[in-house]
Amino acid sequence: MIVYLDNASTTRVHADVLECMLPYMMHRFGNPSSLHRFGREAKVAIENSRAQISSLVGANAGEIFFTSGGTEGNNTILGGAVRSLQIKTIISTRIEHPSVYYTLLALSESFGVKIHWLDLLPNGDICYASLEETLAKSDNTLVSLMHANNELGNLLNIERVGALCRKYGALFHTDSVQTIGKYRFDLRSMPIDFAVASAHKFHGPKGTGFIYIRSDNAIPPIILGGAQERNMRAGTENVCGVVGMSKALDIAMMNLAETSRHILALKHCMISRLEASEKIFYNGNSKDLENSLYTILNLGFKIEDEDNIFIYNLDSAGICASAGSACSSGSSRASRVIENISGKKNLSAVRLSFSIYNTMEEIEHAAGVILDLVS
Numbered sequence: 514m515i516v517y518l519d520n521a522s523t524t525r526v527h528a529d530v531l532e533c534m535l536p537y538m539m540h541r542f543g544n545p546s547s548l549h550r551f552g553r554e555a556k557v558a559i560e561n562s563r564a565q566i567s568s569l570v571g572a573n574a575g576e577i578f579f580t581s582g583g584t585e586g587n588n589t590i591l592g593g594a595v596r597s598l599q600i601k602t603i604i605s606t607r608i609e610h611p612s613v614y615y616t617l618l619a620l621s622e623s624f625g626v627k628i629h630w631l632d633l634l635p636n637g638d639i640c641y642a643s644l645e646e647t648l649a650k651s652d653n654t655l656v657s658l659m660h661a662n663n664e665l666g667n668l669l670n671i672e673r674v675g676a677l678c679r680k681y682g683a684l685f686h687t688d689s690v691q692t693i694g695k696y697r698f699d700l701r702s703m704p705i706d707f708a709v710a711s712a713h714k715f716h717g718p719k720g721t722g723f724i725y726i727r728s729d730n731a732i733p734p735i736i737l738g739g740a741q742e743r744n745m746r747a748g749t750e751n752v753c754g755v756v757g758m759s760k761a762l763d764i765a766m767m768n769l770a771e772t773s774r775h776i777l778a779l780k781h782c783m784i785s786r787l788e789a790s791e792k793i794f795y796n797g798n799s800k801d802l803e804n805s806l807y808t809i810l811n812l813g814f815k816i817e818d819e820d821n822i823f824i825y826n827l828d829s830a831g832i833c834a835s836a837g838s839a840c841s842s843g844s845s846r847a848s849r850v851i852e853n854i855s856g857k858k859n860l861s862a863v864r865l866s867f868s869i870y871n872t873m874e875e876i877e878h879a880a881g882v883i884l885d886l887v888s
């Protein structure tokens with residue numbers, strides 16, 4: 514049995530999503546910038562998708578811009594905010610996704626922005642009191658904190674962070690790539706200035722995403738060229754991708770209660786089966802069903818596994834999981850996230866991440882394989 518438990522890296526495209534994309538590669542293949550009927554048809558598809566996505570996340574259509582995914586989204590927001598919103602300090606953590614972490618390092622080097630890295634609690638959470646202290650001492654500040662950590666699953670209290678940002682006049686960017694499509698958002702009423710989504714995390718196509726920019730915060734584009742996306746993102750639009758993304762988000766939101774219940778039951782089952790081993794523990798909050806993303810479970814092992822052989826053994830046994838974030842798998846480097854919360858190098862960790870397509874039978878099987886390997 515092959516079991517795919519790497520849904521935080523990417524998910525399978527929903528059959529209805531694929532079906533609604535196909536016409537835009539075949540007979541409706543127009544370029545939205547063309548003035549003739551093919552172009553107009555494609556333009557209508559893009560704008561209908563924007564209207565649908567904005568209503569699904571509680572934003573105005575003018576606040577949604579299409580991108581090639583989460584990495585471009587984070588780069589656009591962080592780079593744009595530093596270049597045009599007079600940001601002098603960015604408050605963040607060392608366990609953000611690489612598309613935030615390395616962008617912040619580069620911005621600090623190129624523009625001299627001060628990056629304040631918040632200390633983390635041993636479970637990987639931020640300390641809200643120290644965030645407030647730092648905000649009180651900083652001017653022209655952007656806070657960049659991810660909604661759910663893609664390795665640990667830890668959830669940020671975005672209402673609380675947003676309220677602190679409002680109190681001290683700071684802007685708030687949240688990398689919501691792991692949560693849009695998995696929770697309800699009403700961006701209009703949430704204290705968030707910038708948010709990011711990526712379709713392939715919620716059964717949409719790869720290479721398509723969107724950013725939310727609250728209307729009072731105009732930022733410049735990072736990709737220059739044509740006037741697409743109201744001059745915010747040059748380049749011919751990924752029409753079939755955008756159409757697929759809006760369908761995927763629609764399906765995700767429509768089925769949210771059932772999907773989250775199913776996935777939570779899978780996670781709960783995995784935890785209870787793994788209790789049979791004393792050699793397994795959980796990194797971050799991932800075992801805490803209330804304070805972690807229901808799709809992620811991050812395992813640590815009280816065994817020597819310096820070269821992360823465990824993940825390869827799992828693969829040989831048919832269980833596809835991740836050793837850290839997908840972006841660092843394939844290299845033998847230990848996870849920056851685990852290193853930062855544990856203070857130790859080369860600790861082995863395995864991230865299991867679930868989707869609606871996983872079954873209880875798969876979880877029982879995978880748990881058995883993990884227990885065998887550990888013993």
Ligand code: PLP
Pocket residue numbers: 521522581582583584585610612659661662663688689690691711712720722838839
């Ligand atoms: N941010 C987070 C939290 C992610 O998990 C990912 C993908 O792993 C990204 C950003 C990057 O998204 P994309 O793969 O669409 O570039």
